[in-house]
Amino acid sequence: MTSVLGHITTAEFPPEYKKWDYPPPDRLFDAPVNVVVAADKKKVAENIEKQARYVNALCIWTDCDREGEHIGYEICEAARKGNQTLDIKRAKFSNIERAHIINASKNLINLDHKQVNAVASRIELDLRIGYAFTRFLTTSLRTLGGPFQSLLLSYGSCQFPTLGFVVDRYFRVRNFKPEPFWGINVSHKREGIDVNFNWARHRLFDRASVIILYERCLLAKKAKVTKVQEKPTKKWKPLPLTTVELQKMATSFLRMTGQQAMETAEGLYNKGFISYPRTETDRFDPGMNLRALVQKQTQSQAWGDFAQNLVDGGFQQPRQGRNDDKAHPPIHPITFATPSALNDQEKKIYEFVTRRFLACCSEDAKGVATDVDILYGEESFHAHGVVVLEQNYLEVYVYEKWTGSVQLPKFTVGEVFEPTEALMTEGKTAPPNYLTEADLIALMDANGIGTDATMAEHIQKIQERDYVRTVPRTNRASEGANDSEGGQPARGGRGGRPTRGGRGGRGGRGGGTTANGRGGLMEFIPTQLGVALIEGFDRMNFETSLSKPYLRKEMELKMKAICEGRTTKEVVLDESIQQYRHVFMQSQQKLSVLKTHASRAIGNQHSNPTDHPQRRATNPPYSECAQEEGTPIIEESGLVGNTGKEKEETIGLFRKESMPVAFVLANIPIHVSLTLSASTYDSSSHAPRPHRAPNVLSENAPYSTTWGNSYGSWGAVVMLYHSG
């Protein structure tokens, strides 16, 4: 038994392609690519080769994912060098429970060459495209002089879309035009409790209409209770922990960067305290003995009692997420770590991993929700209250709170009362926030940019290249780009409609996990250089955008097609190289466009980009909806989700009754039928919460329409509102 450490080989160009200026970068699209043992893996390869001489069979136990399959192939090749007649098999396993391993040993299979070929294609494409565009960018902009003389301008299939996300959000914030709206807020004091009734119409963008409706309310004087409903409700415990989720939580709550979180987690893994930290799996194998792991935590000062309670009968099997990478279990504590054995960062990550794990093994929080509807004149209003009865998992999972726990006083159906107060309120729509690292990771995840192990690296990379910077989140209210709900009543837990822009942090939604008000939260802002690169590329290449996640997604789909035997490595390489070469030629021809944008960045390289109000008038950003004609009806649009991953995001909030039928986001039309219902997405439970918006249009309205986006995957919840 011996081992490797990741890939053994690496792909590289022959030495005659070493220089940056000659042969010209476009030659890298058809230059030979040599696969050689990586410089730091020579000993690993030699070891395999040598060991192979003494045996007649080899069994490969690498991760059972695509990359693991390729590494398995690399091992094969190294071993065959030493022993051509070796009988090579592969074990298929997804955890290291005794029975599972024994079963895998008894059922050895062959390497899957389709998966190997899929990865080989990725490796070759990344190499060719990355080198070609990096050299092209760096050398051709060098002639601009100034800082460009010494800048390294890299292009990568992951780093550029990552930069694209940051730039996109930046302009969505900058170009946001606040719009005033008006509403009616009814409140009533009873049993010492101030009850807020939210207007069923939420808000209208026409002041005169609101005045009329408001006056009708006042004229009616009395409100009538039309519905009172009390029902049990719960807040779901979190899903088992994945790498992406770990990074999102660490960057939001532990004041760490994704990179730091991963390094720390890896340290804990190497010391044997936590399981492997790079996993996409959010479901535990039913065969795993989780109780034993809980038992180990009973000795903790901080959460030992909670763990003991689970051991004493409170234990519940964790929820089963939808993702399984078939290579690793969700991240969980392996053994108890005394706090004194850990440094500060390790303590934070270990505590988080453990609390998350214990939360997964406990029960959902439980409460009672009360809904009261009233009719005031002809207008409907709604009050919602929640009383938390059992905290359960929330006792140990301190990163979440179930707020919005407002107790409503007693109301009876049919009763009539005169509201204490009815006010007409005014506010204006607010821009989204700049991206946080958690938002960025969520976007990368949803769009398939990078892997669990590399996302943080890509984010680091675009900072190293000075394409983006991070700045502490400030309250932008003072800029006047504010805000806000104006006099709108505070929303209860349920009404969490994302009225405030794509609001990546999900702050304020679903109650409780808000990042608001905490110091130290960093936001990503592009530098002038970053903006120039994205702008330049977007303007040079019309049909294929390098700044959007589309191309990476396409590569992902092609890899999948190879794995499923629908195409071959040769076909994919051929197609893709041709496609990229075309984009490359186009970029060469339109170099002047890029140069114009880049030269703007010279001089004030280190200040924030200034306004580019006309940006992409003809080429809307990846996640933004553009109306074909007429005035924009999109008030705000949020992130793009991915139905396959149980991610529903609101991508548009409409406020006109008549909608144009076609929206164009990019080049792939996707046919969807819009259901006219709304839902809020509860980020903590990952559960879509169906929610009929009060004055949503008829559910059967014929709004089947054509949407396009740049990914090929998406999941949208569209909300439609009357404008009155």
Place this chain on the structure above:
DNA sequence: GCAAGGTC
């Protein structure tokens, strides 16, 4: 000096 992926 360049990519992205694996790993320590």
